[in-house]
Amino acid sequence: MARALADGTRSAAQIHALRERATTIRRHIVEMLAEAGSGHPGGSLSAVEIVTALFFGGVLRYDPARPDWPDRDRFILSKGHGVPVLYAALAEAGFFPVAELRTLRKINSRLQGHPALGTAPGIEASTGALGQGLSIGLGMALAARMDRRDYRVFVLLGDGECQEGQVWEAALAIGFQRPANLVAIVDYNKYQLDGAVASILDLHPLAAKWRAMRWQVQEIDGHDLRQVLHALEWAAGVGAPACIIAHTVKGKGVSFMEGENAYHGVAPTEEELAKALAELNGALARAELSIEREAAEDQEAGR
């Protein structure tokens, strides 16, 4: 699969298709978690646009028929508890059947409760003990440099995860080694298991911390697909380790989960699932309506 246009422009139709995909991924997330009866909806839903842009916005280079293709880009979900969003994207991308999502967390399934290398195709690292993905990503980025390959490595971190010391070991090392093929994305949804990040161990000023480690940094709205795509393309061209701080909302897309930390690690009930799916179906319908308006805007802008 080829990489996207580098100019960052997307037609309204392309963005619309991505929004639809994002909503489909949200539906998979709530459905698979309700089926499993456990798991982490909040931090899965907050990362949907980031993961959608990576897998379906032409950012990641991959081939679902060859998950071990040496030249593929690597995506590491360092915040491993958010794995439902990754499984949903991998299934949508064709790495395994969508029906397999219903086996999440069940015995004999390839879909472990946290990502495990060597289980589901497309999983690049075992994560779930927080703080480790960036180090693994650095190893991969250096392997690319040694082998003169041009694949890239994307690491998605949680905000609470950035409290782990190893994240800053890796950030310091990456700022020094300067692999230009490595991008870190922080899903800054402001909550961790026990409460608000700012009240438990505040990260502020987060961008300044990454800059002090010699990273290039951009802050974006992590639910605005245009902003996410622009930032990922900026990161590809910046020629240095790049960090995207994506401001997000925990539980995004399901009204009763948004910003409601009770859904950090609690699956929806059958009743909640029905409510969530009704909302997501409504979102799809509204997106259908907006496509015509945005297409008209596109035409006006000459895109």
Add this chain to the structure above:
Amino acid sequence: MKGLYPGLTFGKATRDAYGEALRELGQEHPEIVVLDADLAKSTKSAYFGEEFPDRFLNVGIQEANMVGMAGGLASCGKVPFISSFACFVILKGFDQLRMAVAYPHLNVKVAGSHGGISPGEDGASQQSVEDVALACSLPGFVVCVPSDEHQMRAAVKAAYRHYGPVYLRLGRPKAPLIYTAEPSDFQFGRAVRLRDGGDATVVANGLMVGAALVASEQLRAEGMGVRVLDMATVKPLDEEELRRAAEETGGIVVAEEHLLHGGLGARVAQAVGSLCPVPMEFVGLDDTYAESGDPEALFRKYGLTADHVVAALRRVLSRRTWGASQANSLSI
């Protein structure tokens, strides 16, 4: 340390053999990458770094990050050897060894230098007495404590040939020579029978193999045949050789430069208990850290000499339920 091993000659430290073997392997295998956490001069990984600077990375004082990086490198087809002091790479990197190496069963080789209490003067914070237990607890890890420079060279090459995680424990001081040359038949999980005998067996690794040989000679003078097994591989154990030792000698002493908890002794006891229970005794550190001091003096104070092995053998003989006539003849 020479006073501890009368009759044995000394070779290099096993850490020197590690550095030399790595440098040799590096010539033929470009996928080998070596990482160190600012102890390359001490672990001797610097030998590789001088020869292959493009495949050597001193990551700084970041053991956890180093282990994670090794996982990433291995998942891209590299064969990383990572080294630091045993107490740092295993203990500070343990969660990372679990998540980035053991759980995904990646091809990472971990070298822990300055194993045991023989680093001596720097004191207990630099000595490593828990590393073998922790490494053994990681599913899929091979854990190996070679006894001398020749066996270490063979073990480094075996680590390269073996696909999967391997922990090699390196020693700081010059080690008594157990072998005359690099053994060509070295295999993980295969013990070496250094001395034969029918009265009891000493199972040892690392520097305690020399002590076991000295102890065996001492009791030979009293007419007793002590079998000595160099059990360099703590995991997987050579269960067949252990079964034979239990069946044919009726009593086993295990000697290691490690806590009695969770190391070679614990693993051998578990195996012997299920294969063929016989009386066992253990030589090692009994629930204690050591202290600063000359290594030879530390070995004497903390019970790691040939005399301690002999005493343990006499205790085993006193507990034997068969072959008592032989034991009684030795005036225990």
